[in-house]
Amino acid sequence: MRFDVITIFPEIFNAYLNESILKRAAEKNIIEVKVHNLRDFTTDRHRTVDDYPYGGGPGMVMKPEPFFSAVEHIKSDGIPRRIVMLTPRGKTFSQDMALSMSGQNQNMILICGRYEAIDERVKNLVDEEISIGDYVLTGGELPALVIIDSIARLIPGVLGDERSAEEESFTCGMLEYPHYTRPPEFRGLKAPEVLLSGNHKAIAQWRRKEALRLTILRRPDLIQGIPLKDEDYKLISEIKEEGKNHEYD
Ligand code: ADE
Numbered sequence: 001m002r003f004d005v006i007t008i009f010p011e012i013f014n015a016y017l018n019e020s021i022l023k024r025a026a027e028k029n030i031i032e033v034k035v036h037n038l039r040d041f042t043t044d045r046h047r048t049v050d051d052y053p054y055g056g057g058p059g060m061v062m063k064p065e066p067f068f069s070a071v072e073h074i075k076s077d078g079i080p081r082r083i084v085m086l087t088p089r090g091k092t093f094s095q096d097m098a099l100s101m102s103g104q105n106q107n108m109i110l111i112c113g114r115y116e117a118i119d120e121r122v123k124n125l126v127d128e129e130i131s132i133g134d135y136v137l138t139g140g141e142l143p144a145l146v147i148i149d150s151i152a153r154l155i156p157g158v159l160g161d162e163r164s165a166e167e168e169s170f171t172c173g174m175l176e177y178p179h180y181t182r183p184p185e186f187r188g189l190k191a192p193e194v195l196l197s198g199n200h201k202a203i204a205q206w207r208r209k210e211a212l213r214l215t216i217l218r219r220p221d222l223i224q225g226i227p228l229k230d231e232d233y234k235l236i237s238e239i240k241e242e243g244k245n246h247e248y249d
Contacts, residue, residue, distance in 0.1 A: 001030070001031050001032075001102075001105050001106075001107060001108075001151070001152070001155060002031070002032045002033075002034070002079070002081075002107040002108075003031065003032070003033045003034070003107070003108050003109075003110060003148050004033075004034050004035075004036060004074045004081065004107075004108070004109045004110070005033065005034070005035045005036065005109075005110045005112065005144050005148075006036050006038055006067065006070045006071070006074075006109065006110070006111050006112060007035065007036070007037070007038060007112040007139075007140070007141055007144070008037065008038045008039060008049055008112075008114055009112075009114070009139070009141055010035040010036070010037045012141045012145075013033065013035045013141070013144075013145065014035075016145050016149075017033050017145075017148075021152075021153060021158060021159065022148070022149065022152055022158075024158075025152055025155070025157075025158045028157065030152075030155055030157050030158055031148075031152045031155065031158070033148060034074075036070055036073075036074065038066050038067070038070060039066070040070075041065075041066040041067075041069035041070040041073065042065075042066050043065075048063070049062055049063060049066055050062050050063060050114075050115050051063050053116065053117075057116075058116065059115055059116025059117070060115040060116055061115065061116055061117050061118070061119055062113055062114065062115055062117070062118040062119060062122075063119060064118075064119040064121045064122050067111060067118070067119075067122045067125065068122075068125060071083065071109060071111075071125050074109055075109075079107055080106070080107070081106070081107040081108055081109050082101075082106050082107070082108050082109070082127050082128065083108070083109045083111065083125055083126050083127045083128075084108055084109065084110050084111065084126065084127065084128050084129070084130050084147070085111040085113070085118070085122065085123070085126045085128075085129045085130070085140070086110065086111065086112055086113065086129075086130060086131075086132070086140030086143040086144055086147075087113065087118075087129050087130075087131060087140065088131045088134070088135070088136050088137075089129060089131065090128070090129030090130040090131040091128065091129065091130055091131065092130075092131050092132075092133065092134070093130050093131065093132045093133075093143075093146070093147060093150075095150070097130075098147075098150040098151050098154060099154060101151050102151045102152075102154035102155055103154075105155070108147075110140070110144040110147065110148070111125075111126065111140065112139055112140030112141050112143075112144050113139060113140050114138070114139040114140075130143070130147065131143070132146050132147070172226065172227075173222055173225045173226040173227070174211045174212065174214075174215045174222065174226055175211060175214040175215045175218060175219055175222070176211060176214075177206075177207040177208070177210040177211040177214070178210055178214075180192065180195055184196060192206065194206045205231075205235075208231070208232070208235060209235040209238070209239065212232060212235055212236060212239060213239045216236070216239060
Protein backbone atom coordinates (compact mmCIF):
# COMPACT_ATOMS: atom_id res chain seq x y z
CA MET A 1 0.00 0.00 0.00
CA ARG A 2 1.39 3.37 -0.97
CA PHE A 3 0.98 6.65 0.89
CA ASP A 4 1.96 9.95 -0.73
CA VAL A 5 2.16 12.83 1.74
CA ILE A 6 2.12 16.50 0.77
CA THR A 7 3.64 18.80 3.40
CA ILE A 8 5.89 21.80 3.90
CA PHE A 9 7.75 19.87 6.64
CA PRO A 10 8.91 16.61 5.02
CA GLU A 11 11.59 16.02 7.69
CA ILE A 12 8.92 15.41 10.33
CA PHE A 13 8.11 12.05 8.75
CA ASN A 14 11.57 10.50 8.59
CA ALA A 15 12.16 9.97 12.31
CA TYR A 16 8.87 8.18 12.87
CA LEU A 17 8.77 6.12 9.68
CA ASN A 18 12.39 4.99 9.98
CA GLU A 19 11.91 3.11 13.24
CA SER A 20 10.57 -0.25 14.27
CA ILE A 21 7.45 -1.74 12.73
CA LEU A 22 6.82 0.79 9.98
CA LYS A 23 10.46 0.71 8.95
CA ARG A 24 10.29 -3.07 8.62
CA ALA A 25 6.98 -2.84 6.75
CA ALA A 26 8.66 -0.54 4.22
CA GLU A 27 11.71 -2.81 3.96
CA LYS A 28 9.38 -5.74 3.23
CA ASN A 29 7.65 -3.57 0.56
CA ILE A 30 4.31 -3.94 2.33
CA ILE A 31 4.01 -0.18 2.60
CA GLU A 32 5.69 2.65 0.76
CA VAL A 33 5.56 6.22 2.06
CA LYS A 34 6.67 8.99 -0.27
CA VAL A 35 6.84 12.45 1.24
CA HIS A 36 6.55 15.42 -1.15
CA ASN A 37 7.66 18.91 -0.24
CA LEU A 38 4.89 21.31 -1.21
CA ARG A 39 7.49 24.01 -1.86
CA ASP A 40 8.83 21.93 -4.78
CA PHE A 41 5.54 22.69 -6.52
CA THR A 42 5.74 26.47 -6.24
CA THR A 43 6.79 28.60 -9.21
CA ASP A 44 8.19 31.76 -7.60
CA ARG A 45 11.72 32.49 -6.44
CA HIS A 46 10.71 32.48 -2.74
CA ARG A 47 8.84 29.15 -2.98
CA THR A 48 5.79 30.82 -1.47
CA VAL A 49 3.06 28.51 -0.17
CA ASP A 50 0.86 31.01 1.73
CA ASP A 51 -0.77 34.40 1.36
CA TYR A 52 -3.02 36.83 3.24
CA PRO A 53 -6.67 35.82 3.64
CA TYR A 54 -9.18 37.49 1.34
CA GLY A 55 -11.54 39.51 3.52
CA GLY A 56 -8.90 40.06 6.19
CA GLY A 57 -8.49 38.31 9.52
CA PRO A 58 -5.65 36.63 11.39
CA GLY A 59 -3.08 34.22 10.00
CA MET A 60 -2.16 33.12 6.53
CA VAL A 61 -3.93 30.86 4.07
CA MET A 62 -2.17 28.14 2.07
CA LYS A 63 -2.33 28.88 -1.64
CA PRO A 64 -4.20 26.45 -3.90
CA GLU A 65 -1.81 26.22 -6.88
CA PRO A 66 1.03 24.19 -5.26
CA PHE A 67 -1.47 21.60 -3.94
CA PHE A 68 -3.02 21.17 -7.39
CA SER A 69 0.43 20.81 -9.00
CA ALA A 70 1.58 18.33 -6.33
CA VAL A 71 -1.51 16.14 -6.67
CA GLU A 72 -1.32 16.23 -10.48
CA HIS A 73 2.35 15.26 -10.30
CA ILE A 74 1.66 12.34 -7.95
CA LYS A 75 -1.30 11.12 -10.03
CA SER A 76 0.67 11.30 -13.28
CA ASP A 77 1.73 7.65 -12.82
CA GLY A 78 -1.90 6.66 -13.40
CA ILE A 79 -2.24 4.66 -10.15
CA PRO A 80 -5.64 5.36 -8.52
CA ARG A 81 -5.53 6.90 -5.05
CA ARG A 82 -7.92 8.11 -2.39
CA ILE A 83 -7.13 11.77 -1.64
CA VAL A 84 -7.49 12.74 2.01
CA MET A 85 -7.10 16.17 3.58
CA LEU A 86 -6.28 16.34 7.29
CA THR A 87 -8.35 18.98 9.02
CA PRO A 88 -10.11 19.38 12.38
CA ARG A 89 -13.38 19.89 10.49
CA GLY A 90 -13.20 16.44 8.85
CA LYS A 91 -14.90 13.19 9.76
CA THR A 92 -13.46 11.85 13.02
CA PHE A 93 -11.05 9.00 12.37
CA SER A 94 -11.77 5.68 14.07
CA GLN A 95 -10.53 2.10 14.26
CA ASP A 96 -13.40 1.09 11.96
CA MET A 97 -12.15 3.55 9.33
CA ALA A 98 -8.58 2.23 9.74
CA LEU A 99 -9.86 -1.34 9.29
CA SER A 100 -11.86 -0.49 6.22
CA MET A 101 -9.05 1.54 4.58
CA SER A 102 -6.54 -1.16 5.37
CA GLY A 103 -8.87 -3.84 3.97
CA GLN A 104 -9.47 -1.87 0.77
CA ASN A 105 -5.69 -1.62 0.36
CA GLN A 106 -6.22 1.60 -1.58
CA ASN A 107 -3.26 3.93 -2.12
CA MET A 108 -3.65 7.34 -0.52
CA ILE A 109 -2.55 10.92 -0.92
CA LEU A 110 -2.51 12.74 2.43
CA ILE A 111 -2.65 16.54 2.27
CA CYS A 112 -1.22 18.29 5.34
CA GLY A 113 -2.07 21.91 5.99
CA ARG A 114 -0.31 24.47 8.18
CA TYR A 115 -1.08 28.08 9.12
CA GLU A 116 -4.66 29.28 9.56
CA ALA A 117 -6.17 27.19 6.76
CA ILE A 118 -5.89 25.80 3.24
CA ASP A 119 -7.65 27.72 0.43
CA GLU A 120 -11.14 26.21 0.19
CA ARG A 121 -10.70 25.42 -3.51
CA VAL A 122 -8.24 22.64 -2.61
CA LYS A 123 -11.33 20.74 -1.44
CA ASN A 124 -12.09 20.10 -5.11
CA LEU A 125 -9.11 17.76 -5.23
CA VAL A 126 -10.13 15.81 -2.17
CA ASP A 127 -12.24 12.65 -1.69
CA GLU A 128 -12.45 12.93 2.07
CA GLU A 129 -11.61 15.31 4.94
CA ILE A 130 -10.44 13.55 8.10
CA SER A 131 -9.88 14.79 11.65
CA ILE A 132 -8.08 12.70 14.27
CA GLY A 133 -10.05 14.19 17.15
CA ASP A 134 -11.75 17.24 18.58
CA TYR A 135 -8.65 19.32 19.22
CA VAL A 136 -6.61 21.59 17.00
CA LEU A 137 -2.99 20.81 16.14
CA THR A 138 -0.48 23.09 14.45
CA GLY A 139 -0.65 21.07 11.25
CA GLY A 140 -1.76 17.90 9.50
CA GLU A 141 1.57 16.08 9.80
CA LEU A 142 0.87 14.27 13.08
CA PRO A 143 -2.64 13.31 11.89
CA ALA A 144 -1.13 11.94 8.65
CA LEU A 145 1.32 9.82 10.66
CA VAL A 146 -1.50 8.63 12.92
CA ILE A 147 -3.50 7.52 9.90
CA ILE A 148 -0.55 5.82 8.17
CA ASP A 149 0.40 4.02 11.39
CA SER A 150 -3.09 2.80 12.25
CA ILE A 151 -3.79 1.56 8.71
CA ALA A 152 -0.36 0.02 8.10
CA ARG A 153 -0.29 -2.07 11.28
CA LEU A 154 -3.52 -3.77 10.17
CA ILE A 155 -2.05 -4.97 6.87
CA PRO A 156 -1.17 -8.68 7.14
CA GLY A 157 2.57 -9.18 7.64
CA VAL A 158 3.21 -5.80 9.28
CA LEU A 159 2.83 -6.83 12.93
CA GLY A 160 4.97 -9.71 14.12
CA ASP A 161 2.07 -11.59 15.65
CA GLU A 162 -1.14 -11.23 13.66
CA ARG A 163 -3.23 -11.92 16.74
CA SER A 164 -2.12 -8.69 18.42
CA ALA A 165 -4.13 -6.60 15.98
CA GLU A 166 -7.14 -8.86 16.31
CA GLU A 167 -7.23 -9.18 20.07
CA GLU A 168 -6.71 -5.62 21.05
CA SER A 169 -8.96 -2.76 22.07
CA PHE A 170 -11.78 -1.71 19.81
CA THR A 171 -11.43 -4.58 17.38
CA CYS A 172 -14.22 -6.37 19.17
CA GLY A 173 -15.63 -3.08 20.42
CA MET A 174 -14.20 -3.29 23.96
CA LEU A 175 -11.23 -1.84 25.76
CA GLU A 176 -8.46 -4.37 26.09
CA TYR A 177 -7.92 -6.48 29.23
CA PRO A 178 -4.85 -5.65 31.41
CA HIS A 179 -1.55 -7.36 30.63
CA TYR A 180 1.15 -8.66 32.99
CA THR A 181 4.61 -10.19 32.56
CA ARG A 182 7.34 -11.41 34.94
CA PRO A 183 8.03 -11.05 37.84
CA PRO A 184 4.92 -12.50 39.52
CA GLU A 185 5.36 -10.01 42.37
CA PHE A 186 7.07 -6.63 42.21
CA ARG A 187 7.28 -4.25 45.20
CA GLY A 188 4.29 -5.99 46.71
CA LEU A 189 2.25 -5.69 43.49
CA LYS A 190 1.07 -9.12 42.39
CA ALA A 191 0.13 -10.34 38.94
CA PRO A 192 -3.31 -12.03 39.09
CA GLU A 193 -2.81 -15.66 40.05
CA VAL A 194 -5.16 -16.97 37.38
CA LEU A 195 -2.74 -15.75 34.67
CA LEU A 196 -0.02 -17.97 36.12
CA SER A 197 -2.31 -20.98 36.50
CA GLY A 198 -1.96 -22.42 33.00
CA ASN A 199 -5.76 -22.84 32.96
CA HIS A 200 -6.56 -21.42 29.54
CA LYS A 201 -10.32 -21.40 30.03
CA ALA A 202 -10.05 -19.53 33.32
CA ILE A 203 -7.55 -17.10 31.77
CA ALA A 204 -9.87 -16.38 28.83
CA GLN A 205 -12.77 -15.79 31.22
CA TRP A 206 -10.71 -13.47 33.44
CA ARG A 207 -9.61 -11.46 30.40
CA ARG A 208 -13.15 -11.18 29.08
CA LYS A 209 -14.41 -10.04 32.46
CA GLU A 210 -11.65 -7.45 32.92
CA ALA A 211 -12.19 -6.13 29.39
CA LEU A 212 -15.89 -5.78 30.18
CA ARG A 213 -15.10 -4.13 33.54
CA LEU A 214 -12.77 -1.55 32.00
CA THR A 215 -15.24 -0.78 29.23
CA ILE A 216 -18.15 -0.38 31.64
CA LEU A 217 -16.11 1.90 33.89
CA ARG A 218 -14.26 3.98 31.34
CA ARG A 219 -16.22 3.82 28.09
CA PRO A 220 -19.84 2.89 28.85
CA ASP A 221 -20.74 4.44 25.47
CA LEU A 222 -19.03 1.47 23.75
CA ILE A 223 -21.08 -1.23 25.47
CA GLN A 224 -24.08 -1.08 23.14
CA GLY A 225 -21.81 -1.76 20.13
CA ILE A 226 -20.38 -4.98 21.57
CA PRO A 227 -21.83 -8.32 20.46
CA LEU A 228 -22.42 -9.69 24.00
CA LYS A 229 -22.49 -13.44 24.56
CA ASP A 230 -24.68 -15.21 27.14
CA GLU A 231 -21.71 -15.64 29.51
CA ASP A 232 -21.06 -11.89 29.35
CA TYR A 233 -24.33 -11.10 31.15
CA LYS A 234 -23.20 -13.27 34.05
CA LEU A 235 -19.81 -11.55 34.10
CA ILE A 236 -21.48 -8.12 33.96
CA SER A 237 -23.70 -8.92 36.95
CA GLU A 238 -20.63 -10.15 38.85
CA ILE A 239 -18.84 -6.88 38.00
CA LYS A 240 -21.85 -4.90 39.22
CA GLU A 241 -22.01 -6.90 42.45
CA GLU A 242 -18.31 -6.31 43.02
CA GLY A 243 -19.25 -2.63 42.78
CA LYS A 244 -16.69 0.11 43.07
CA ASN A 245 -14.48 -1.83 45.45
CA HIS A 246 -11.95 -2.70 42.73
CA GLU A 247 -8.54 -1.68 41.43
CA TYR A 248 -9.97 0.23 38.43
CA ASP A 249 -12.41 2.34 40.48
N1 ADE B 1 -5.01 19.67 11.71
C1 ADE B 1 -5.04 20.35 12.86
N2 ADE B 1 -5.71 19.69 13.82
C2 ADE B 1 -6.14 18.53 13.24
C3 ADE B 1 -6.89 17.43 13.71
N3 ADE B 1 -7.37 17.36 14.95
N4 ADE B 1 -7.14 16.43 12.84
C4 ADE B 1 -6.67 16.48 11.57
N5 ADE B 1 -5.97 17.50 11.07
C5 ADE B 1 -5.70 18.52 11.89
